[in-house]
Amino acid sequence: MDSNFIYLDYNATTPVDERVLDEMLPFFSTYYANPAGLHLLSLTMQDTIEEATEEIASAFRIRSKNIIYTSGATEGINLAIKGFQFSVKKHIVSIVTEHKAVLEACVFMERLGFEVSYLEVDEKGMLDLNALTGIIRQDTVLVCAMLANNETGVILPIKEISEIAHQHNVFVLCDATQAVGKMRIDLCDLAVDFLVFSAHKFYGPKGVGGLYISDRAKQDIFPLMHGGGQQQGWRGGTLNTAGIIGMAAALRIALDELQWDQQRVTHLRDALETELLDITGAYRNGHSPQRLYNTTNICFPGALSEQLIIRLKTISVSSGSACSAVTSRPSHVLKAMGLSDLHALSSIRFSLGRFTTEAEIAQTLEQVKQQVRKLRNLA
Structure with a gap:
């Protein structure tokens, strides 16, 4: 890649x-x-x-x-x-x-x-x-x-x-x-x-x-x-x-590498999540303690995920499962958890992995904050 x-x-x-x-x-x-x-x-x-x-x-x-x-x-x-x-x-x-x-x-x-x-x-x-x-x-x-x-x-x-x-x-x-x-x-x-x-x-x-x-x-x-x-x-x-x-x-x-991978990726995921949740109105979807260490799903009210994904350009994230990653339909999972159509359509899944780096997290934070702000201003 x-x-x-x-x-x-x-x-x-x-x-x-x-x-x-x-x-x-x-x-x-x-x-x-x-x-x-x-x-x-x-x-x-x-x-x-x-x-x-x-x-x-x-x-x-x-x-x-x-x-x-x-x-x-x-x-x-x-x-x-x-x-x-x-x-x-x-x-x-x-x-x-x-x-x-x-x-x-x-x-x-x-x-x-x-x-x-x-x-x-x-x-x-x-x-x-x-x-x-x-x-x-x-x-x-x-x-x-x-x-x-x-x-x-x-x-x-x-x-x-x-x-x-x-x-x-x-x-x-x-x-x-x-x-x-x-x-x-x-x-x-x-x-x-x-x-x-x-x-x-x-x-x-x-x-x-x-x-x-x-x-x-x-x-x-x-x-x-x-x-x-x-x-x-x-x-x-x-x-x-x-x-x-x-x-x-x-x-x-x-x-064999599970413990090391879990510690490293958890650290990166938490760093990403903490700063993204500082964005005004943003909140996490899903039970915090009982979840995979590499995954965070965050709603950014006022910024539609389809538009945000397009604007992020070189950053690959999704708005749902891989079967319907960019769609005008709200996620059935998030809807089942009580989110409105609008908030479900304003949620992004970030899933990290073995090759994710701290530099990539820093660039992602900068770009997401910038693009969420621009989308909200347009709205």
Whole structure:
């Protein structure tokens, strides 16, 4: 990327770490055999993939047989939700602040005759666990709850959500796309039935992700992609060997450097946030203690985010999720937290990352303050 650009949109995607790329490169040109073959090169690829899978599984404290490779988190979400389309139980519970991949998959299930209940959140983006308990029914089959929100960084109490759901014999899907690589995730502790993640969110390649499926859940859902029987029949198609190697390397590096990264990025995020909140009328969206260390979402009343993003020119920030980063529609997440349309349309997400520098934060502060002032004067 041009050195003149400042990238503060790490929740949308991250650059591939050079160390990850180095591990991937041989699998494009030297070790390129299809891992589904029977000859020696294919068997070597199978062993390599198994080693990478064991490494990923170990990071989550699960068995490798419970990991299904996908093209990314969206595919994993669709498999987990739509896999219940033949279920006898026809009720799904979701949260209004879930990612569009979850919400749209739920809309699809409604077309198939399912009923979906959507739980509200408070002004901090937090869920009322009593409301969850009250909304679960005898015919509830699945609860969908993200670990960390992509727009605000708010972290939900997934362990408690799982406990409530399992008391009623209900499965839990956890969208951990934003959390993996930014926090340690122990699936023995969280005890969810499905968990999705995507490599490009933690400095790995695009086009590869994973879906964890518990042994218990495997008995109740059906695969969506049929083919050559790969991945225990759960997803047909040739495995993305280079992508899997890259994802394993990216996760290893992210967890090895997590403490250092957390301390450094938290310091930068707090410095950015503190000064931005000094702008008259500005306020933060989302629960402060329970959120990702790299994310801040701030409303600048009187300065529309679409106009502010355009004016910032060389600074990459967003007004919502990567699926609708610049849009005339207010964020469904911020609206659910009680913001008016105007304030939701005046909010900016800043998401920092591994390569963010103090100099970039200083330049961002100068530019944001200047452009917010100019927009307010124009208004």
